[in-house]
Amino acid sequence: MSDPQIPDRKSTQKPSPSENPPTAGEGFSHGRSFPNPPESMNPDAATLRDQWRFAIRQYSKWYSHAWGTAILAGLSFFALGWFVKGSNPLPSFKPANSNGGDKDKAQVNQPR
Numbered sequence: 001m002s003d004p005q006i007p008d009r010k011s012t013q014k015p016s017p018s019e020n021p022p023t024a025g026e027g028f029s030h031g032r033s034f035p036n037p038p039e040s041m042n043p044d045a046a047t048l049r050d051q052w053r054f055a056i057r058q059y060s061k062w063y064s065h066a067w068g069t070a071i072l073a074g075l076s077f078f079a080l081g082w083f084v085k086g087s088n089p090l091p092s093f094k095p096a097n098s099n100g101g102d103k104d105k106a107q108v109n110q111p112r
Helices: 045-085 099-109
Strands: none
8 A cells, every 4th residue: 555654753853042132222122113102282172071971981980889899798797697596686676575584595605
């Protein structure tokens, strides 16, 4: 039939370093221009006003979303605690008629 093909041998030599490596004053940041250069002049007042209003609206939206999320999470954990415990999970919110229950607890904890 046919002879098996032998793949080409890969070079085991390391690639030679470039002849002129960049030095401290050139090459990386000093030799190139900025990809987004600063503007040559300040924008007019109307543009700055629009940008400022947009920034305030965005911040206000994010701030209100953060508060809404925090309140929703607090209510969710309170409901989860109520579901797991079977009653009010916060001991500071006791009904007014549970004054006698505290005496029972005090008697249980007293040594005999």
